[in-house]
Amino acid sequence: MALVTSPLTKSKPYPFLPLRRAKELNAKSFKLATNRKRQSFSIFADSSKNISNGAALEIGNNSTGPLFESEPVLKNYRRILLSDVVVTRERNVFWGRKWNSMDIGTAGVVLATHLLSLLAPFYFNWSAFWVAFGLYCVTGLLGITLSFHRNLSHRSFKLPKWLEYLFAYCGVQAFQGNPIDWVSTHRYHHQFCDSERDPHSPVEGFWYSHISWMFDSSSIIERCGGQTNVGDLEKQPFYKFIQNTYILHPIALGVLLYAIGGFPYLVWGMGVRIIWVFHITWLVNSACHVWGKQAWNTGDLSRNNWWVALLAFGEGWHNNHHAFEYSARHGLEWWQIDMTWYVVRFLQAIGLATDVKIPNEIQKQRMAFNN
Numbered sequence: 001m002a003l004v005t006s007p008l009t010k011s012k013p014y015p016f017l018p019l020r021r022a023k024e025l026n027a028k029s030f031k032l033a034t035n036r037k038r039q040s041f042s043i044f045a046d047s048s049k050n051i052s053n054g055a056a057l058e059i060g061n062n063s064t065g066p067l068f069e070s071e072p073v074l075k076n077y078r079r080i081l082l083s084d085v086v087v088t089r090e091r092n093v094f095w096g097r098k099w100n101s102m103d104i105g106t107a108g109v110v111l112a113t114h115l116l117s118l119l120a121p122f123y124f125n126w127s128a129f130w131v132a133f134g135l136y137c138v139t140g141l142l143g144i145t146l147s148f149h150r151n152l153s154h155r156s157f158k159l160p161k162w163l164e165y166l167f168a169y170c171g172v173q174a175f176q177g178n179p180i181d182w183v184s185t186h187r188y189h190h191q192f193c194d195s196e197r198d199p200h201s202p203v204e205g206f207w208y209s210h211i212s213w214m215f216d217s218s219s220i221i222e223r224c225g226g227q228t229n230v231g232d233l234e235k236q237p238f239y240k241f242i243q244n245t246y247i248l249h250p251i252a253l254g255v256l257l258y259a260i261g262g263f264p265y266l267v268w269g270m271g272v273r274i275i276w277v278f279h280i281t282w283l284v285n286s287a288c289h290v291w292g293k294q295a296w297n298t299g300d301l302s303r304n305n306w307w308v309a310l311l312a313f314g315e316g317w318h319n320n321h322h323a324f325e326y327s328a329r330h331g332l333e334w335w336q337i338d339m340t341w342y343v344v345r346f347l348q349a350i351g352l353a354t355d356v357k358i359p360n361e362i363q364k365q366r367m368a369f370n371n
Contacts, residue, residue: 080206083290085301089196090205093216102217109175110211113278116271128264131257132273135173140277141313143171145340149315152179152233153186156328157344157356165238173253175274176281178246180233188224189285190325193300197223200285202301210286280311288318296323296367304336314338323367324359332359 078087099107147167150156159167168179176182185199194201199220200213213219233239242249250270257265292303302322309316309331317330317338324332331338347353359367 080202080290085202085290087205088203091208091212093208093212093219097216099215100218103215106217107215110214110278113175113271113274116267117275119267120272123264123267125264128261128268131261131265132268132276135269135273136277138170139174139273140280141340141343142167143169143174144176144277144281145313145315146343147171148176148179148182149186150328150340150344153183154325156326157348157353159347159353163352168239168242169249172242172246172249174277174281175250176278178243179239180227180230180243183233184227184230185220185224187229188220190322191229192224193302193322194289199223202286202289206286206290209289210282280308281315283308284312284315284318288316292316292319294319296320297369298322298367306336309337314340324363326357327359328353328356329358 078090079085080087147164148171151159151164152168171182172178188197188199192198194203200209202209205212227234254266254270257269261269287308288303288305289301290303292305292308294302295304296319298319300322302319304319305316307316308318314330314337315321317332317336320332320336321327321330328344329338329341330336331341344353344356348356
C-alpha cells in the first residue's frame with residue numbers, strides 16, 4: 001500500500017542508495033535476504049531449529065546491524081504469535097531517527113482519522129452508517145482492490161479509459177495515496193517480496209508490515225529507489241494530475257458529506273469508513289504474510305487467509321495472488337469467495353472488461369509444491 005499522504009508538488013526521482021553492508025554479508029546470508037526460492041525461507045518454517053534462547057539464526061556474522069542508513073534494527077529474534085514466521089530484523093521507526101515532513105503528514109492523517117472515528121457512538125444514525133458502508137464498497141472494492149490493485153498494479157484486465165479513471169478516482173477517495181505512489185510501492189513489494197528490500201515485510205515485525213512502514217518514507221527510497229516502475233501511469237495526464245492535487249480530493253469529499261448530512265456524515269463517512277478500509281488493506285500486507293495456508297510454491301511468506309478475504313473483497317487469497325500476480329481472479333477455488341472477481345466477471349460479461357487474465361492448468365502445475 002502506498003503512503004497515505006502525497007505532496008502537492010511534482011514528484012522528483014529519488015537517487016537509489018545502495019545497501020550499506022551488502023559486501024559484508026556472506027553468500028548464505030545474502031541468499032536468505034534476496035533469493036526468492038522457497039528454500040531460502042526455510043528458517044521461518046521451523047523456528048525451533050533456528051532459534052536458541054531467543055537469538056541465533058545463522059544468517060551471517062554481520063547481519064545483526066542495520067542494512068540501511070535510517071534503519072535501526074533490534075537484535076532479538078522472535079516468532080510472531082500463532083505463526084511460524086520469525087522476525088529477524090525488527091525495526092522501530094518511531095525513535096532514533098529524524099522524521100521528514102512526509103512522515104509527519106502521514107502520521108498526522110492516520111492519527112486524525114482514528115481520533116475522528118472515536119466520536120462514532122455519539123453521532124450514530126442509520127443514514128450515516130449506510131453512507132459509510134456504501135463508501136466502503138465504492139472506495140475499497142471498486143477503488144483499491146479492483147482499480148489500484150488488479151487493474152493498475154498488475155494489469156489483470158483492461159477497461160475503457162473513462163471507466164478506468166472513474167474506478168481509480170474511487171481509490172483516491174480511500175485516502176491511501178494517489179495511484180502512482182500506491183502502484184509503485186505495491187510493484188516493489190512483489191519484486192522484492194519478504195527480502196530486505198520489501199517495503200513492508202513481517203520479518204521486520206508484524207506492526208511494521210501492518211502500519212508503521214508508512215511512517216518511514218526514506219527507508220522505502222533506500223530500499224527500492226525512485227518510482228521507476230510506473231512509467232505506464234506517469235505518461236497519462238490524469239494520473240499526474242491526481243498525484244499533484246491528491247490531498248484536495250478527499251478534502252472535497254469531506255466537505256460534501258458535511259454539507260449533505262452534517263457532522264455524523266463526516267464522522268462515519270470520513271472517520272469510521274477510512275480507518276476500516278485502512279486496516280483491511282493493511283491486513284493483506286501483514287496478516288496474509290503471517291497467518292493462513294500456502295497452496296502454491298511462491299518462495300515467499302504469502303498466505304491464503306479466509307477471514308481477510310471476506311473483509312477485503314477477495315484480497316485475502318494472497319498466496320494465490322503471489323503465485324499468479326497477473327490473475328484477475330484471486331479466489332481460484334469455487335469456495336474461495338472473491339467479490340472483486342465477481343465484479344470483474346460481470347464487467348466482462350457486459351463487454352466492459354477485456355483481456356481478462358486467469359491462470360491455466362499448465363501455469364498451475366508449474367507453481368504446485370509437487371513440481
